[in-house]
Amino acid sequence: xxxxxxxxxxxxxxxxxxxxxxxxxxxxxxxxxxxxxxxxxxxxxxxxxxxxxxxxxxxxxxxxxxxxxxxxxxxxxxxxxxxxxxxxxxxxxxxxxxxxxxxxxxxxxxxxxxxxxxxxxxxxxxxxxxxxxxxxxxxxxxxxxxxxxxxxxxxxxxxxxxxxxxxxxxxxxxxxxxxxxxxxxxxxxxxxxxxxxxxxxxxxxxxxxxxxxxxxxxxxxxxxxxxxxxxxxxxxxxxxxxxxxxxxxxxxxxxxxxxxxxxxxxxxxxxxxxxxxxxxxxxxxxxxxxxxxxxxxxxxxxxxxxxxxxxxxxxxxxxxxxx
Amino acid sequence: xxxxxxxxxxxxxxxxxxxxxxxxxxxxxxxxxxxxxxxxxxxxxxxxxxxxxxxxxxxxxxxxxxxxxxxxxxxxxxxxxxxxxxxxxxxxxxxxxxxxxxxxxxxxxxxxxxxxxxxxxxxxxxxxxxxxxxxxxxxxxxxxxxxxxxxxxxxxxxxxxxxxxxxxxxxxxxxxxxxxxxxxxxxxxxxxxxxxxxxxxxxxxxxxxxxxxxxxxxxxxxxxxxxxxxxxxxxxxxxxxxxxxxxxxxxxxxxxxxxxxxxxxxxxxxxxxxxxxxxxxxxxxxxxxxxxxxxxxxxxxxxxxxxxxxxxxxxxxxxxxxxxxxxxxxxxxxxxxxxxxxxxxxxxxxxxxxxxxxxxxxxxxxxxxxxxxxxxxxxxxxxxxxxxxxxxxxxxxxxxxxxxxxxxxxx
Numbered sequence: 001x002x003x004x005x006x007x008x009x010x011x012x013x014x015x016x017x018x019x020x021x022x023x024x025x026x027x028x029x030x031x032x033x034x035x036x037x038x039x040x041x042x043x044x045x046x047x048x049x050x051x052x053x054x055x056x057x058x059x060x061x062x063x064x065x066x067x068x069x070x071x072x073x074x075x076x077x078x079x080x081x082x083x084x085x086x087x088x089x090x091x092x093x094x095x096x097x098x099x100x101x102x103x104x105x106x107x108x109x110x111x112x113x114x115x116x117x118x119x120x121x122x123x124x125x126x127x128x129x130x131x132x133x134x135x136x137x138x139x140x141x142x143x144x145x146x147x148x149x150x151x152x153x154x155x156x157x158x159x160x161x162x163x164x165x166x167x168x169x170x171x172x173x174x175x176x177x178x179x180x181x182x183x184x185x186x187x188x189x190x191x192x193x194x195x196x197x198x199x200x201x202x203x204x205x206x207x208x209x210x211x212x213x214x215x216x217x218x219x220x221x222x223x224x225x226x227x228x229x230x231x232x233x234x235x236x237x238x239x240x241x242x243x244x245x246x247x248x249x250x251x252x253x254x255x256x257x258x259x260x261x262x263x264x265x266x267x268x269x270x271x272x273x274x275x276x277x278x279x280x281x282x283x284x285x286x287x288x289x290x291x292x293x294x295x296x297x298x299x300x301x302x303x304x305x306x307x308x309x310x311x312x313x314x315x316x317x318x319x320x321x322x323x
Numbered sequence: 324x325x326x327x328x329x330x331x332x333x334x335x336x337x338x339x340x341x342x343x344x345x346x347x348x349x350x351x352x353x354x355x356x357x358x359x360x361x362x363x364x365x366x367x368x369x370x371x372x373x374x375x376x377x378x379x380x381x382x383x384x385x386x387x388x389x390x391x392x393x394x395x396x397x398x399x400x401x402x403x404x405x406x407x408x409x410x411x412x413x414x415x416x417x418x419x420x421x422x423x424x425x426x427x428x429x430x431x432x433x434x435x436x437x438x439x440x441x442x443x444x445x446x447x448x449x450x451x452x453x454x455x456x457x458x459x460x461x462x463x464x465x466x467x468x469x470x471x472x473x474x475x476x477x478x479x480x481x482x483x484x485x486x487x488x489x490x491x492x493x494x495x496x497x498x499x500x501x502x503x504x505x506x507x508x509x510x511x512x513x514x515x516x517x518x519x520x521x522x523x524x525x526x527x528x529x530x531x532x533x534x535x536x537x538x539x540x541x542x543x544x545x546x547x548x549x550x551x552x553x554x555x556x557x558x559x560x561x562x563x564x565x566x567x568x569x570x571x572x573x574x575x576x577x578x579x580x581x582x583x584x585x586x587x588x589x590x591x592x593x594x595x596x597x598x599x600x601x602x603x604x605x606x607x608x609x610x611x612x613x614x615x616x617x618x619x620x621x622x623x624x625x626x627x628x629x630x631x632x633x634x635x636x637x638x639x640x641x642x643x644x645x646x647x648x649x650x651x652x653x654x655x656x657x658x659x660x661x662x663x664x665x666x667x668x669x670x671x672x673x674x675x676x677x678x679x680x681x682x683x684x685x686x687x688x689x690x691x692x693x694x695x696x697x698x699x700x701x702x703x704x705x706x707x708x709x710x711x712x713x714x715x716x717x718x719x720x721x722x723x724x725x726x727x728x729x730x731x732x733x734x
Contacts, residue, residue, distance in 0.1 A: 014719040015333075018340045029339060036353065043360035049368045055444050064448075064455050139378065144678055156605045158679040177678055186526060192463035193448040194455040210455075212448055213371075213441015216463050218381040222526025224678045228381060228441065231372040254370045255441025309677075312525045 116174030127274035131233030180316030359696010387665030398547015529606035630659030
């Protein structure tokens with residue numbers, strides 16, 4: 001081998017082996033180079049379709065939510081309000097609502113009462129400004145209602161697309177699933193950039209201006225509770241809910257993950273979540289678990305409570321119970 | 324310093340010089356890469372709706388290719404270990420090619436992750452102090468660190484050794500041997516961490532079992548050497564750099580053992596899944612037999628299994644001592660593992676969803692173009708590195724020859 005190596009080394013250098021640079025080859029090279037640059041420019045041409053304001057220097061340099069000063073935050077909120085006006089033609093108010101001291105939210109849902117009408121899934125959509133193709137498109141709703149056969153609780157046999165003329169069907173029962181706001185949340189652990197975290201009142205939130213859209217949290221969630229904005233959200237102006245906050249229901253940017261926040265734009269203001277308010281059977285109970293007098297506390301202490309996928313150790317704040 | 328700049332200049336000049344075949348090959352790869360870039364620009368503007376992914380199947384071909392390629396990159400270690408630990412001299416002559424391959428492949432991995440991001444413009448969020456890397460909590464943050472670390476290690480080792488060759492100097496022990504040994508451990512770690520990315524998700528029973536990591540390594544040490552064997556033969560037929568049969572034989576042995584282990588681990592996995600018949604069987608059922616009439620992946624996985632078994636049969640038979648058959652085996656297992664570890668591992672993790680929904684996935688046209696573009700770019704990079712490295716290794720690009728050249732030009 002080394003024999004061979006030495007032979008080549010002593011005989012010719014690479015520059016001698018290859019054709020020397022001539023005027024002709026230089027022009028050829030320049031031509032190919034120009035062609036290459038044109039090809040490169042052509043490849044980037046779709047970028048011209050970016051709308052003004054899709055990506056701004058301000059946004060690229062924006063710090064993480066937890067590091068924002070009050071001035072920064074109010075400037076950002078103004079910016080977002082303006083963007084919603086120009087892009088969606090809607091006048092909205094975007095606030096930054098902080099968790100209240102002494103409040104820890106929990107949610108319980110009676111599997112005995114739920115009739116599978118999907119009103120909660122629709123109300124979620126109306127409240128939280130998710131993207132939709134038409135008014136009945138609940139693909140981005142934070143609530144999925146499962147139809148299950150009585151006598152089994154095997155989710156892998158559940159039907160998500162049931163379209164019965166009438167609910168509830170005799171041999172079926174129904175299980176709405178949404179974010180469980182886990183105290184040991186796999187999604188929070190998974191996020192590589194800390195764009196999602198659990199707040200003091202138990203709500204797991206996303207900083208939509210920090211999320212890089214890797215979707216590892218979606219892979220991590222055992223409750224299929226997260227949605228991704230595969231495109232710039234489409235919401236008709238008349239359907240936009242103007243009561244918005246930075247960490248919850250403001251219209252999301254393209255390419256980020258979003259999720260249920262227990263309607264914190266309502267609940268941190270002393271109101272109930274939209275899905276609870278709309279429920280016709282009273283199957284849903286929401287409240288402050290730190291308040292010993294609350295209904296939610298009574299239920300968790302006295303009813304037969306079922307935690308979905310408890311074996312995974314996620315410690316949810318969302319419970320199912322039986323009456 | 325000046326010598327180094329001249330070195331860079333000569334490398335740069337050499338990069339654009341070659342025969343007709345070189346121009347055709349590099350030209351074709353450049354065009355494909357640009358097509359990929361075009362498709363990516365399109366995706367960047369219109370969002371990931373241009374892919375086949377959905378809320379239900381939220382990872383697809385990008386992450387599948389990424390996972391497979393991390394293994395190929397890690398497999399460079401199968402040249403390094405014989406060369407540096409067992410001191411096999413025939414491996415020393417080719418070990419650099421493995422490290423160069425690792426550089427190209429890791430670059431592909433990083434590209435595949437980048438194109439998978441919804442907001443690639445926010446990549447700074449991963450880099451402290453501006454970013455907030457969730458380390459050590461998130462396994463993805465580990466992956467960011469180990470992949471970039473592996474890239475830097477290999478760039479250092481290759482760059483340093485090539486420059487020493489160029490200067491006709493003996494490399495200083497301290498400047499590369501410690502890095503070589505760190506890189507060996509590091510290579511194992513990149514693939515282990517990538518496996519942990521999936522293993523760490525308790526909500527996805529199809530991924531959440533400990534055998535995934537060892538299987539990753541076994542299949543990587545099959546597919547990687549397969550590619551390197553093919554690359555060696557291309558190098559020796561298209562350049563004057565002679566690679567003997569000895570490195571190929573060593574790699575063949577490694578590949579055969581690794582493939583046997585891979586198949587054994589697969590059997591262990593299938594036993595646990597199918598014998599117990601728990602509800603967690605759904606994903607495996609979907610992959611191998613289809614679930615409730617959904618069976619997109621079934622033909623793929625069975626072709627993967629056939630390719631792998633055919634490859635293995637050739638490898639363990641005396642046929643494999645003939646290069647033609649060995650090459651067939653290499654192509655078969657490379658393709659087989661690409662399917663099995665890419666689509667076969669990633670997609671069933673999402674089907675059915677944790678809530679039992681079945682949504683199938685196939686990559687879109689635009690998505691396929693991006694994948695193709697990244698593969699072409701990887702091939703372009705590897706070809707370019709070989710094109711430059713081989714003259715340095717065989718001595719036709721040397722420091723003192725530059726002096727000779729400039730003298731000639733002056734006169």
